[in-house]
Amino acid sequence: xxxxxxxxxxxxxxxxxxxxxxxxxxxxxxxxxxxxxxxxxxxxxxxxxxxxxxxxxxxxxxxxxxxxxxxxxxxxxxxxxxxxxxxxxxxxxxxxxxxxxxxxxxxxxxxxxxxxxxxxxxxxxxxxxxxxxxxxxxxxxxxxxxxxxxxxxxxxxxxxxxxxxxxxxxxxxxxxxxxxxxxxxxxxxxxxxxxxxxxxxxxxxxxxxxxxxxxxxxxxxxxxxxxxxxxxxxxxxxxxxxxxxxxxxxxxxxxxxxxxxxxxxxxxxxxxxxxxxxxxxxxxxxxxxxxxxxxxxxxxxxxxxxxxxxxxxxxxxxxxxxxxxxxxxxxxxxxxxxxxxxxxxxxxxxxxxxxxxxxxxxxxxxxxxxxxxxxxxxxxxxxxxxxxxxxxxxxxxxxxxxxxxxxxxxxxxxxxxxxxxxxxxxxxxxxxxxxxxxxxxxxxxxxxxxxxxxxxxxxxxxxxxxxxxxxxxxxxxxxxxxxxxxxxxxxxxxxxxxxxxxxxxxxxxx
Amino acid sequence: xxxxxxxxxxxxxxxxxxxxxxxxxxxxxxxxxxxxxxxxxxxxxxxxxxxxxxxxxxxxxxxxxxxxxxxxxxxxxxxxxxxxxxxxxxxxxxxxxxxxxxxxxxxxxxxxxxxxxxxxxxxxxxxxxxxx
Numbered sequence: 001x002x003x004x005x006x007x008x009x010x011x012x013x014x015x016x017x018x019x020x021x022x023x024x025x026x027x028x029x030x031x032x033x034x035x036x037x038x039x040x041x042x043x044x045x046x047x048x049x050x051x052x053x054x055x056x057x058x059x060x061x062x063x064x065x066x067x068x069x070x071x072x073x074x075x076x077x078x079x080x081x082x083x084x085x086x087x088x089x090x091x092x093x094x095x096x097x098x099x100x101x102x103x104x105x106x107x108x109x110x111x112x113x114x115x116x117x118x119x120x121x122x123x124x125x126x127x128x129x130x131x132x133x134x135x136x137x138x139x140x141x142x143x144x145x146x147x148x149x150x151x152x153x154x155x156x157x158x159x160x161x162x163x164x165x166x167x168x169x170x171x172x173x174x175x176x177x178x179x180x181x182x183x184x185x186x187x188x189x190x191x192x193x194x195x196x197x198x199x200x201x202x203x204x205x206x207x208x209x210x211x212x213x214x215x216x217x218x219x220x221x222x223x224x225x226x227x228x229x230x231x232x233x234x235x236x237x238x239x240x241x242x243x244x245x246x247x248x249x250x251x252x253x254x255x256x257x258x259x260x261x262x263x264x265x266x267x268x269x270x271x272x273x274x275x276x277x278x279x280x281x282x283x284x285x286x287x288x289x290x291x292x293x294x295x296x297x298x299x300x301x302x303x304x305x306x307x308x309x310x311x312x313x314x315x316x317x318x319x320x321x322x323x324x325x326x327x328x329x330x331x332x333x334x335x336x337x338x339x340x341x342x343x344x345x346x347x348x349x350x351x352x353x354x355x356x357x358x359x360x361x362x363x364x365x366x367x368x369x370x371x372x373x374x375x376x377x378x379x380x381x382x383x384x385x386x387x388x389x390x391x392x393x394x395x396x397x398x399x400x401x402x403x404x405x406x407x408x409x410x411x412x413x414x415x416x417x418x419x420x421x422x423x424x425x426x427x428x429x430x431x432x433x434x435x436x437x438x439x440x441x442x443x444x445x446x447x448x449x450x451x452x453x454x455x456x457x458x459x460x461x462x463x464x465x466x467x468x469x470x471x472x473x474x475x476x477x478x479x480x481x482x483x484x485x486x487x488x489x490x491x492x493x494x495x496x497x498x499x500x501x502x503x504x505x506x507x508x509x510x
Numbered sequence: 511x512x513x514x515x516x517x518x519x520x521x522x523x524x525x526x527x528x529x530x531x532x533x534x535x536x537x538x539x540x541x542x543x544x545x546x547x548x549x550x551x552x553x554x555x556x557x558x559x560x561x562x563x564x565x566x567x568x569x570x571x572x573x574x575x576x577x578x579x580x581x582x583x584x585x586x587x588x589x590x591x592x593x594x595x596x597x598x599x600x601x602x603x604x605x606x607x608x609x610x611x612x613x614x615x616x617x618x619x620x621x622x623x624x625x626x627x628x629x630x631x632x633x634x635x636x637x638x639x640x641x642x
Contacts, residue, residue: 007641008641011640014640015636016636017633019627020626020632021624021626022624022627023623024620024623024624025623038568039623040623042623054639065568
């Protein structure tokens with residue numbers, strides 16, 4: 001009891017007694033979460049505006065005689081004639097390590113029932129992206145734990161890699177797998193006590209998702225123990241469009257804190273198609289001129305200014321990084337849509353997921369031909385580069401040959417060999433959800449494939465064999481992979497150890 | 511140019527004609543403009559009047575001063591504030607002052623859409639915000 005009175009006493013002592021100056025206006029119209037305010041002559045663009053009953057809004061449209069404000073929160077308590085005040089502040093969210101393991105809304109308020117976020121620092125939601133001078137080229141890998149991605153479409157720290165595909169093709173699963181893998185690597189690194197180890201902290205931004213989907217994602221992260229390295233920013237479909245529009249920027253501000261403090265962070269925007277739709281809704285209500293598909297003219301800038309904030313900083317700027325995995329949902333596999341092409345042109349590559357492959361049971365359903373990573377290969381570890389160099393080409397040749405050869409009965413030996421190898425690689429890349437694989441084990445499995453250890457195994461048993469080899473390499477054959485983990489290289493001696501380990505496994509598997 | 515833009519432009523011209531030398535809306539000039547409009551109504555009479563009304567309404571509060579005082583405030587406070595406002599705004603403003611018991615003590619001064627406040631009510635509100 002005494003502590004409560006003490007708290008109030010301290011607040012009274014610290015209370016400013018200076019006269020205040022505010023700029024006020026009056027609500028003249030209120031509809032669909034947007035208020036038109038007359039007055040507010042000194043309001044700034046993107047400034048927070050205070051309405052009665054502690055409702056906040058953001059000034060998005062500054063017109064000659066009115067100001068268009070989007071309301072953050074419940075508008076039912078507001079009415080025409082109510083007073084609006086400027087606050088002199090830009091919208092900001094709490095940032096810092098205290099946010100790890102928490103679920104917050106678009107303005108950084110906790111919604112997980114775990115009490116207040118005890119953060120001392122706030123970052124503005126809108127911020128100019130780092131310029132040319134503090135940046136550095138991507139040169140460190142960010143392992144997703146998904147063999148098909150790490151081998152053919154490698155991602156580096158500070159890269160922006162788009163995950164694109166139709167509904168229900170496993171886009172979110174790839175992002176969640178990547179988060180789980182970061183948590184696994186973080187735990188392993190922390191246990192090793194390596195002073196050079198750099199943990200990757202994750203931010204998952206859910207925009208316009210069903211609450212049930214967000215709850216499922218949280219559950220998966222909790223079950224896998226990854227939640228302690230993750231902050232979830234949720235603006236579900238039930239939230240107003242203003243919150244859905246702001247959530248990615250809020251998440252980015254949280255990620256920027258890690259980057260600017262010399263740490264590595266990964267942010268997933270799930271998904272930017274819904275983000276664009278929310279922005280279109282706001283723009284139409286604000287009566288901004290609409291363009292193609294009724295999106296406003298600045299819909300490209302909406303995403304470019306967000307994704308440009310992901311970067312790899314140089315040593316002088318703290319050596320931090322913010323990697324972005326934006327997600328885009330296509331309609332009927334149309335990657336040439338307005339929003340998909342916009343985001344494709346902004347990002348440093350894309351992972352395209354195909355419905356056909358997904359339905360055939362090839363999961364993750366990564367389309368080799370349409371997926372690309374523009375910078376990530378520079379960050380791949382040497383050992384992996386050595387074994388995965390030819391895989392993408394082999395798989396692309398297989399897909400091409402498979403399409404032609406289905407009508408041919410008599411195939412020459414070379415074509416048959418290529419088809420055979422391709423079918424095995426496809427089987428090797430099949431991987432269950434939420435089960436990322438360590439990079440050293442991936443390297444070993446790829447090495448075994450490249451050195452024909454799977455050739456004698458029937459294609460329909462390859463997936464089983466790969467799983468068995470992964471298990472062997474993480475238990476009995478652990479030592480064979482240890483050197484790859486330590487040095488990141490595949491020396492002759494390591495190859496010898498690997499060979500004997502794989503031979504041992506093959507005897508037991510047969 | 512659309513009809514609406516033309517009307518808006520005309521309303522702005524009327525507003526300019528309604529201003530005195532200090533740039534404030536002159537009641538006499540407004541009356542004479544309204545009289546002449548009534549005598550020679552233009553085609554878009556109604557929309558022009560509406561636009562003119564909006565323009566005048568927008569400009570009026572920019573030099574309107576409203577002062578709210580707490581219950582026990584003295585005439586002295588009113589005089590000091592009036593002098594300060596006139597010095598700051600370089601003009602002769604008549605403060606329209608009222609008593610507001612909700613303030614408890616202190617004052618709330620509105621000049622155009624700027625509000626200056628130093629009252630117990632405002633301090634209590636700040637305390638509430640800092641504790642919530």
